[in-house]
Amino acid sequence: MSYQCPLCHQPLTLNEKQWRCPQNHQFDNAKEGYVNLMPVQHKRSKQPGDSPEMMASRRRFLDGGHYQPLRDRVAQLLDEALAAQADTFLDIGCGEGYYTTAVASRLIHNRVITVFGLDVAKVAVRNAAKRYHNAQFCVASSHRLPFADQSVDAIMRIYAPCKAEELYRAVKPGGFVLTVAPGPRHLYQLKACIYSEVQLHTETDEQLAGFQLIRSETLAYPMALCGSDAFDLLQMTPFAWRATEEMGVAIKNESVFSCETDFVIRLHQRQSDDRAFVPSADIA
Ligand SMILES: C[S@@+](CC[C@H](N)C(=O)[O-])C[C@H]1O[C@@H](n2cnc3c(N)ncnc32)[C@H](O)[C@@H]1O
Numbered sequence: 001m002s003y004q005c006p007l008c009h010q011p012l013t014l015n016e017k018q019w020r021c022p023q024n025h026q027f028d029n030a031k032e033g034y035v036n037l038m039p040v041q042h043k044r045s046k047q048p049g050d051s052p053e054m055m056a057s058r059r060r061f062l063d064g065g066h067y068q069p070l071r072d073r074v075a076q077l078l079d080e081a082l083a084a085q086a087d088t089f090l091d092i093g094c095g096e097g098y099y100t101t102a103v104a105s106r107l108i109h110n111r112v113i114t115v116f117g118l119d120v121a122k123v124a125v126r127n128a129a130k131r132y133h134n135a136q137f138c139v140a141s142s143h144r145l146p147f148a149d150q151s152v153d154a155i156m157r158i159y160a161p162c163k164a165e166e167l168y169r170a171v172k173p174g175g176f177v178l179t180v181a182p183g184p185r186h187l188y189q190l191k192a193c194i195y196s197e198v199q200l201h202t203e204t205d206e207q208l209a210g211f212q213l214i215r216s217e218t219l220a221y222p223m224a225l226c227g228s229d230a231f232d233l234l235q236m237t238p239f240a241w242r243a244t245e246e247m248g249v250a251i252k253n254e255s256v257f258s259c260e261t262d263f264v265i266r267l268h269q270r271q272s273d274d275r276a277f278v279p280s281a282d283i284a
């Protein structure tokens with residue numbers, strides 16, 4: 001299984017350093033090993049996705065191991081769910097590849113499978129491809145996946161936007177979508193530094209049209225962060241937009257910053273085509 005041309009939807013093949021479709025649309029394979037499959041006409045802004053600064057904070061924070069329990073759990077759940085014959089896995093909004101590479105190591109152990117990571121932010125994809133070599137990375141939007149209909153065994157979505165209709169199109173019948181979303185108390189103490197009144201994340205019952213929710217679980221644990229790790233955590237979240245410079249300095253000066261995590265992990269299974277399918281709205 002390989003990429004599909006974002007312009008004419010035919011298969012792309014790699015010739016030396018270029019991906020090419022039968023209609024001769026061409027996409028360069030960058031020296032770091034990723035491909036940019038985002039035609040300019042599909043771009044909504046000049047630099048879509050997370051900024052280089054957010055990406056750098058996220059990489060430092062993740063390298064600190066604070067989200068390793070989440071990484072281990074999603075890799076385990078996917079390894080248990082996917083059949084031995086599964087051959088294609090995709091991480092959408094993969095960022096700098098922290099989860100993609102761990103899932104790849106785990107899945108590759110028992111299968112002949114290609115693992116793809118996709119993100120709209122070029123800087124994130126470049127960094128992912130530079131560091132991790134057990135997955136293939138591309139720049140593309142999760143709203144237009146560069147994969148053929150019913151060609152992917154499972155898609156993972158950790159805090160990234162998506163479109164249920166597009167997930168349904170790309171996933172094989174019986175295949176899976178694993179999602180991670182914040183639970184009510186996720187990063188409560190970080191929010192308390194920024195908002196005078198903290199609103200708990202409201203628990204919404206995530207529904208993906210055409211999929212059946214087959215498992216839902218919470219992973220919650222406390223973190224004891226040093227000031228600079230807490231500051232990176234702030235910078236990699238949307239809360240950074242609300243924080244003043246003084247708030248940032250105060251967080252950085254903490255010797256120990258205690259903060260709760262609260263993740264909701266869900267596994268959805270794609271129904272077969274004969275079931276009624278009602279397309280749903282985008283999921284932010
Ligand atoms: C909060 S980050 C999560 C990154 C990674 N999954 C993680 O948890 O470390 C969300 C990611 O989604 C990407 N993103 C935003 N809009 C996107 C889109 N339309 N298609 C693909 N990726 C998108 C951002 O660039 C960013 O890397």
Ligand SMILES: [Zn+2]
Nearest residue numbers: 005008021025
């Ligand atoms: Zn083409």
